[in-house]
Amino acid sequence: xxxxxxxxxxxxxxxxxxxxxxxxxxxxxxxVAAVGPLFVMLLYSFMVKGDYGDVKFGQFSLDGWSSVLFxxxxxxxxxxxxxxxxxxxxxxxxxxxxxxxxxxxxxxPTAYFIATxxxxxxxxxxxxVTIPFWTNLLIRTFAMQQVIRNEGLxxxxxxxxxxxxSPLQIMYTDTANLxxxxxxxxxxxxxxxYASIEKLxxxxxxxxxxxxxxxxxxxxxxxxxxxxxxxxAGSILVFIPSLGAYVIPRVLGGGKNMMLGNLIELQFGxxxxxxxxxxxxxxxxxxxxxxxxxxxxxxxRSGAGHA
Amino acid sequence: MRKNHFDLxxxxxxxxxxxxxxFALYLPIAALVVYAFNxxxxxxxxxxxxxRWFVSAWNNDAVQDASIRSxxxxxWASTLATxxxxxxxxxxxxxxxxxxxxxxxxxxxxxxxxxxxxxxVALLIVFxxxxxxxxxxxxxxxxxxxxxxxxxxxxxxxxxRLEGMDLTLERAAADLYATPWQTFRRVTLPLxxxxxxxxxxxxxxxxxxxxxxxxxxxxxxxxxxxxxMLGQLRRETTPEINAIATVFLALSVVLVMIFFFINRxxx
Amino acid sequence: MSAEQRxxxxxxxxVSRIYxxxxxxxxxxxxxxxxxxxxxxxxxxxxxxCGKTTLLRLIAGFDFPTDGEILLHGEDIAxxxxxxxxxxxxxxxxxxxxxxxxxxxxSFGLQMLGRPKDExxxxxxxxxxxxxxxxxRNRQVNQxxxxxxxxVALARALAxxxxxxLLDEPLSAxxxxxxxxxxVELKRVQAETGITFIFVTHDQEEAxxxxxxxxxxxxxxxxxxxxxxxxxDQPSDRFVADFIGESNFxxxxxxxxxxxxxxxxxxxxxxxxxSLPAGKTPSGKVTVVIRPEHASVGEPGPDHLNGTxxxxxxxxxxxxxxxxxxxGDLFTVREQNxxxxxxxxxxxxxxxxxxxxxxAQILKDRS
Numbered sequence: 001x002x003x004x005x006x007x008x009x010x011x012x013x014x015x016x017x018x019x020x021x022x023x024x025x026x027x028x029x030x031x032v033a034a035v036g037p038l039f040v041m042l043l044y045s046f047m048v049k050g051d052y053g054d055v056k057f058g059q060f061s062l063d064g065w066s067s068v069l070f071x072x073x074x075x076x077x078x079x080x081x082x083x084x085x086x087x088x089x090x091x092x093x094x095x096x097x098x099x100x101x102x103x104x105x106x107x108x109p110t111a112y113f114i115a116t117x118x119x120x121x122x123x124x125x126x127x128x129v130t131i132p133f134w135t136n137l138l139i140r141t142f143a144m145q146q147v148i149r150n151e152g153l154x155x156x157x158x159x160x161x162x163x164x165x166s167p168l169q170i171m172y173t174d175t176a177n178l179x180x181x182x183x184x185x186x187x188x189x190x191x192x193x194y195a196s197i198e199k200l201x202x203x204x205x206x207x208x209x210x211x212x213x214x215x216x217x218x219x220x221x222x223x224x225x226x227x228x229x230x231x232x233a234g235s236i237l238v239f240i241p242s243l244g245a246y247v248i249p250r251v252l253g254g255g256k257n258m259m260l261g262n263l264i265e266l267q268f269g270x271x272x273x274x275x276x277x278x279x280x281x282x283x284x285x286x287x288x289x290x291x292x293x294x295x296x297x298x299x300x301r302s303g304a305g306h307a
Numbered sequence: 308m309r310k311n312h313f314d315l316x317x318x319x320x321x322x323x324x325x326x327x328x329x330f331a332l333y334l335p336i337a338a339l340v341v342y343a344f345n346x347x348x349x350x351x352x353x354x355x356x357x358x359r360w361f362v363s364a365w366n367n368d369a370v371q372d373a374s375i376r377s378x379x380x381x382x383w384a385s386t387l388a389t390x391x392x393x394x395x396x397x398x399x400x401x402x403x404x405x406x407x408x409x410x411x412x413x414x415x416x417x418x419x420x421x422x423x424x425x426x427x428v429a430l431l432i433v434f435x436x437x438x439x440x441x442x443x444x445x446x447x448x449x450x451x452x453x454x455x456x457x458x459x460x461x462x463x464x465x466x467x468r469l470e471g472m473d474l475t476l477e478r479a480a481a482d483l484y485a486t487p488w489q490t491f492r493r494v495t496l497p498l499x500x501x502x503x504x505x506x507x508x509x510x511x512x513x514x515x516x517x518x519x520x521x522x523x524x525x526x527x528x529x530x531x532x533x534x535x536m537l538g539q540l541r542r543e544t545t546p547e548i549n550a551i552a553t554v555f556l557a558l559s560v561v562l563v564m565i566f567f568f569i570n571r572x573x574x
Numbered sequence: 575m576s577a578e579q580r581x582x583x584x585x586x587x588x589v590s591r592i593y594x595x596x597x598x599x600x601x602x603x604x605x606x607x608x609x610x611x612x613x614x615x616x617x618x619x620x621x622x623x624c625g626k627t628t629l630l631r632l633i634a635g636f637d638f639p640t641d642g643e644i645l646l647h648g649e650d651i652a653x654x655x656x657x658x659x660x661x662x663x664x665x666x667x668x669x670x671x672x673x674x675x676x677x678x679x680x681s682f683g684l685q686m687l688g689r690p691k692d693e694x695x696x697x698x699x700x701x702x703x704x705x706x707x708x709x710x711r712n713r714q715v716n717q718x719x720x721x722x723x724x725x726v727a728l729a730r731a732l733a734x735x736x737x738x739x740l741l742d743e744p745l746s747a748x749x750x751x752x753x754x755x756x757x758v759e760l761k762r763v764q765a766e767t768g769i770t771f772i773f774v775t776h777d778q779e780e781a782x783x784x785x786x787x788x789x790x791x792x793x794x795x796x797x798x799x800x801x802x803x804x805x806x807d808q809p810s811d812r813f814v815a816d817f818i819g820e821s822n823f824x825x826x827x828x829x830x831x832x833x834x835x836x837x838x839x840x841x842x843x844x845x846x847x848x849s850l851p852a853g854k855t856p857s858g859k860v861t862v863v864i865r866p867e868h869a870s871v872g873e874p875g876p877d878h879l880n881g882t883x884x885x886x887x888x889x890x891x892x893x894x895x896x897x898x899x900x901x902g903d904l905f906t907v908r909e910q911n912x913x914x915x916x917x918x919x920x921x922x923x924x925x926x927x928x929x930x931x932x933x934a935q936i937l938k939d940r941s
Binding site: 015016018019020021022023025026027029030031032033034035036037038040041044054106107109110112113114116127128129130131132134135136137138139140142143144145146147149151152153156183186187190202205206209215219240241243244246247250251260261264265268274277278281282284285288289292 | 313315316317318319320321322324325327328329331332333334335336338339342350351387390391392394395397398399402405406407411414415417418420421422423424425426427428429430431432433435451452454455456458462512515516518519523533536537540548549552555556559560562563567
Binding site for chain 1: 634635636655656657661662663665667669670671672673682683686687730731734
């Protein structure tokens with residue numbers, strides 16, 4: 001190896017060392033206050049629950065994990081399915097799917113409409129979507145609560161219009177959760193959809209019309225397949241926070257319509273079953289990771305397809 | 308002029324749905340703001356215009372405390388996050404891939420991937436034990452937790468800015484006898500400034516807005532404005548909470564607008 | 575419907591297209607009239623921004639005329655959406671659907687027309703055969719070369735058997751050799767299918783070699799319509815003469831007029847014979863156009879265009895002589911380099927351009 005090569009090699013390893021030093025503070029903070037605790041929680045999920053919360057440190061047990069799906073009958077000690085937990089997991093998945101669906105039904109036409117405006121007005125429309133996106137989630141949930149309360153705007157309007165006689169009970173139902181999540185996560189659907197529709201080559205739309213496709217056929221056969229990466233991105237961005245929703249079901253759903261987030265909180269609070277809470281948390285994380293994995297694989301495939 | 312032409316880009320009904328979407332997005336917020344100015348105690352009956360709830364919120368000690376605490380935490384967290392994220396961005400861009408680079412990306416962006424409630428209870432587990440061991444239960448925990456989830460938000464715009472930066476400018480500086488530090492100080496940093504400002508503002512807003520992690524990490528008497536509001540929602544609410552929300556909302560909108568215009572100027 | 579009308583595939587009547595209003599008003603087309611016959615290879619030729627693509631888009635239905643009518647076999651199609659016109663387009667960018675295979679792209683139009691499956695299949699096979707792409711039928715369109723994409727775009731547009739095929743600079747993205755091949759290919763396909771082609775290009779050579787008739791356009795207007803030979807030999811105005819091939823322009827005054835030609839006294843005092851433009855008897859001041867290859871270099875003399883040789887540029891097959899005439903005009907002569915040994919002309923030498931019989935043409939319009 002020549003002297004110059006040696007010097008270059010030394011400079012490179014020095015550069016890499018400097019780069020590690022430079023990134024160390026950020027990495028350390030993330031490890032201490034985000035990633036590390038997740039591993040501690042994994043450990044906790046395998047311990048015996050403490051009598052007043054926390055765990056009995058050093059005593060291992062699989063009870064936390066088995067009680068995610070099963071429960072021991074208090075009379076004959078047999079193992080049965082934990083119906084309450086299953087119902088909550090099912091509700092979380094179902095509501096997240098429906099939220100994704102509803103945001104897509106509203107979000108796609110909106111994003112398409114914005115993307116087909118002239119460049120100047122387009123910016124204003126996008127800005128109008130961005131504002132609610134950056135507005136505090138709690139405030140938006142609270143705003144929704146005021147609309148759907150029994151004496152809220154929606155019920156008052158419906159009664160005033162004579163459509164109903166007495167207010168509908170929307171608060172503390174699954175509908176409330178669904179309305180709240182759709183409202184809160186709608187911008188998360190519109191923005192990625194807009195980004196992908198804006199990039200759509202409208203000459204392909206012209207080609208479609210030229211080849212005798214009508215509006216619906218152009219939409220279904222050309223526009224939708226071409227913007228499908230945006231649809232997937234938007235769906236993931238809505239589905240993941242919906243699955244882990246905590247504030248919205250707490251404010252709008254009440255105690256009877258818990259979602260996974262509230263079930264987790266319950267175990268760390270009144271339930272005093274930290275290992276179970278930890279196990280549910282990891283289950284939730286796993287569900288999210290599966291959704292992300294589907295997204296990554298889809299993105300890789302469509303990326304390769306259009307290369 | 309012939310009017311009966313065919314618009315290639317239009318789709319029937321999309322305009323109406325868009326209208327509905329924006330109506331649905333803004334109606335609840337508008338209602339919230341309107342009732343903040345209600346003179347009566349009710350959230351459904353209009354009792355005339357008044358700013359009494361803003362006054363009562365202003366004079367509410369708990370609100371004052373929570374607001375100050377929110378801002379202190381957000382300032383600390385966004386400063387720390389921006390500082391460390393800038394360093395991390397410098398360390399992870401404009402280089403050939405080296406061992407550990409992907410690991411760094413994954414780690415820095417990790418807080419974006421995990422549901423907040425999961426991080427929140429994990430922090431609860433760890434911090435509650437540390438609180439017992441050390442006896443310290445100050446704002447440090449909240450600042451640390453907020454910094455961690457703000458780092459990816461600060462990192463993304465700074466990294467984007469760095470990657471779009473022309474390397475020849477720095478080579479030119481080096482060519483003109485600037486030492487690496489002078490090059491950084493006089494060329495890189497000024498060019499990076501819009502990215503850093505964007506990163507700082509993003510993390511400030513993100514920290515200010517946080518409810519879930521704060522709710523689980525805070526010790527007694529450490530309410531921030533969002534957790535205070537969450538606590539109030541359990542009770543029968545008065546327009547005072549609308550007034551607080553309105554001020555909070557105005558602050559967010561102003562920050563977003565500044566952010567938007569900085570971004571536009573950059574283009 | 576008269577016999578004459580039936581032969582017309584497309585008729586453009588007084589079509590204008592104006593974008594914007596007030597200060598931002600832009601006239602893309604003004605009062606265009608054209609009649610394109612059945613089974614014709616018709617070319618719209620002109621520089622970029624002349625309105626040729628706008629006209630094509632109006633026929634296709636992607637844009638609508640501000641004024642005028644577009645008749646397809648006698649029926650006004652201007653108000654119809656693109657999917658109700660039996661007209662198909664080969665796009666400049668090809669606009670192949672990236673999420674479909676070659677076969678899916680070609681079948682698309684027939685599927686949209688709701689044709690039965692076996693008919694679509696037969697037609698697809700025919701089309702693949704026609705453009706020699708049978709082996710590529712199941713490829714994704716981004717996995718084939720530019721030339722192959724071009725063939726697929728052509729097959730896709732032809733598959734529904736359009737009454738008129740529109741081609742928007744379809745060869746501009748190809749390299750020189752491929753472009754030549756595709757020119758021959760397009761002519762063959764047109765002959766085999768018998769479909770009317772309307773071809774848009776800014777490449778005069780392409781236009782001259784391929785077209786039955788050409789419309790030369792500029793600034794949203796049609797300047798001249800005719801066969802390649804008519805347009806080259808009898809350009810109606812200075813723009814056409816300048817845009818198609820190279821030309822020398824000389825100013826002069828008509829002295830005497832006979833049946834087919836006129837005597838023109840040039841500004842230098844030399845008198846030459848020039849043929850008359852079709853349908854117009856000129857008088858007074860006129861512009862005369864002379865193609866460089868219709869003149870030759872020779873000794874100065876009283877009946878020739880005398881001057882000084884400024885530059886002799888050697889081009890392999892021929893040589894261009896740039897002569898500064900005594901009148902001050904620059905005159906170009908193009909001579910073939912034949913094998914025989916020739917006089918070597920030097921820069922600065924006194925020289926003259928000798929005009930062949932009927933080399934000079936009087937332009938219809940002086941502009």
